[in-house]
Amino acid sequence: MNRLKKINTVIIGFIILLFSACVSTKPVAMNKIAFANNSVVAHRGAWKKNGFPENSIASLKHAIELNCTGSEFDVRMTADDSLVINHDPHYNNLEIEKTTYANLVKFKLTNGEKLPTLREYIKAGMENNNSTRLVCEIKPSEISKERGQIIATKVVQLFKELDAEQMVAFISFDYEILKKIRVLNPTVSTQYLEGNKSPEQLKADGISGLDCHFSVFKNHPEWIESAKNNNITLNAWTVNDAVDMDWLLANNFDFITTNEPELLLERIAQFKASYQDYKLVWSDEFDYSGLPDSTKWNYDIGGHGWGNNEKQFYLEKSIENSFVKAGKLHIVALKKPYKNSEYTSARLTTYKRFLMQYGKLEVMAKLPEGKGTWPAIWMLPETLRTKEEEWPLSGEIDIMEHVGKDPNVVHTSLHTELYNFWKKNQYTHFETLPDVFKEFHLYGIEWTSESIKFYIDNNLFYEATKGENGKDTTNEGWPFEKPYYLIINLAIGGNWGGEIDDSIFPSEMLIDYVRIYQKSSQNN
Numbered sequence: 001m002n003r004l005k006k007i008n009t010v011i012i013g014f015i016i017l018l019f020s021a022c023v024s025t026k027p028v029a030m031n032k033i034a035f036a037n038n039s040v041v042a043h044r045g046a047w048k049k050n051g052f053p054e055n056s057i058a059s060l061k062h063a064i065e066l067n068c069t070g071s072e073f074d075v076r077m078t079a080d081d082s083l084v085i086n087h088d089p090h091y092n093n094l095e096i097e098k099t100t101y102a103n104l105v106k107f108k109l110t111n112g113e114k115l116p117t118l119r120e121y122i123k124a125g126m127e128n129n130n131s132t133r134l135v136c137e138i139k140p141s142e143i144s145k146e147r148g149q150i151i152a153t154k155v156v157q158l159f160k161e162l163d164a165e166q167m168v169a170f171i172s173f174d175y176e177i178l179k180k181i182r183v184l185n186p187t188v189s190t191q192y193l194e195g196n197k198s199p200e201q202l203k204a205d206g207i208s209g210l211d212c213h214f215s216v217f218k219n220h221p222e223w224i225e226s227a228k229n230n231n232i233t234l235n236a237w238t239v240n241d242a243v244d245m246d247w248l249l250a251n252n253f254d255f256i257t258t259n260e261p262e263l264l265l266e267r268i269a270q271f272k273a274s275y276q277d278y279k280l281v282w283s284d285e286f287d288y289s290g291l292p293d294s295t296k297w298n299y300d301i302g303g304h305g306w307g308n309n310e311k312q313f314y315l316e317k318s319i320e321n322s323f324v325k326a327g328k329l330h331i332v333a334l335k336k337p338y339k340n341s342e343y344t345s346a347r348l349t350t351y352k353r354f355l356m357q358y359g360k361l362e363v364m365a366k367l368p369e370g371k372g373t374w375p376a377i378w379m380l381p382e383t384l385r386t387k388e389e390e391w392p393l394s395g396e397i398d399i400m401e402h403v404g405k406d407p408n409v410v411h412t413s414l415h416t417e418l419y420n421f422w423k424k425n426q427y428t429h430f431e432t433l434p435d436v437f438k439e440f441h442l443y444g445i446e447w448t449s450e451s452i453k454f455y456i457d458n459n460l461f462y463e464a465t466k467g468e469n470g471k472d473t474t475n476e477g478w479p480f481e482k483p484y485y486l487i488i489n490l491a492i493g494g495n496w497g498g499e500i501d502d503s504i505f506p507s508e509m510l511i512d513y514v515r516i517y518q519k520s521s522q523n524n
């Protein structure tokens, strides 16, 4: 009995303790914060689609409605020390830093709203919102660095006063402003906008994020990895184009700042649907100049016709035939005699650089126009190079082939011992696209142990399935269960390329990027 009583006393005591702990907890001012699980930061709010003024409360409210993970706005200080929201240093031709709030507020925004103060803006941003960060850009003072420090102090104090510190991320082009914020509140998010400091430098100074123009990341692709390794958040601005959005999504950026939040939300939905569980394992964004990166690319060399009576000689490391410039790989065919050939060109491969078995592969490419051209994006297996197997037993995956004599007709095929173009029974599909010479298209495959799906611009173009219609499933019928390497080349003439129009040279294929994704269970 005594023992039971003792246990009861202990339990009751514990309950009382628990209860008093709960009661004494400081009441939470708002619902629990759960930032939206997307990377969309609406730049100056979500204004564009509805024609709201930038930096208006209407645009902030709409960013919250869209469930953006952040809504950005710009803070400046008036001559009489009021904090107001406006991007430009001027408002209605009045210099904000040299004009009183009373004189500025006489002018309405185009939607009839009053020029918002920071206090009004934060209050509006805290109403029914626990998922959209308030991304607060503190503009440097044009009067003095010291004034910038004063603005930073006042802004941080106001967020604290309004109990909004957990909702804010501070961004600035003024590094000293961010350092000041860090002193005032070491736990708040601070992101640097200028793009002239590496993630290591930011970390050393206690700045928590790198937030710069997306071109900075194309010039410093190594910063993406090092930011992740250093726990520095990644944000890119101002990204309004789907191709750039996709690149940032593929690189798993924390934030993407955009004037087109609706478009970015669509791209994210698309990305989630098609890249679920995939990780980028190999890529070349071609953000350098000169010869293709030799750690990623090899060359096939020679002018022997390549089994198709082709007319070009493929040269190694010939800067006029293969080079990277302004973000693109150029593969150029020239009418220029070399040994027994009348034309030179290039054939790049990832052999000995990257082999792939299963996963997604994407090549963003613009094709050359003109009779005699035969550009191809395709794959052959390692077993062919090691001479363990001969073609067509080895297998071949043709992601994209195009011959200039049939303009805009894009072909995709699989060749195997039993099903190949000699027998005219290969797995194949072709379609006419409207503009392969003018526009870049994304030519890709998704390859699993069961099928190879071919995509153009993320739309399914053709699917070949192991064993479909009673086809053989052994290596003779489906030799796609071993490592392959990628080939990108521009052939001239030959059995399929046909008659050559000599007026088309130089002729070039452009590649914007190559990306390979795999699931963690897939190896290469």
Ligand code: MG
Residues within 6 Å of the ligand: 044, 072, 073, 074, 137
């Ligand atoms: Mg801004």
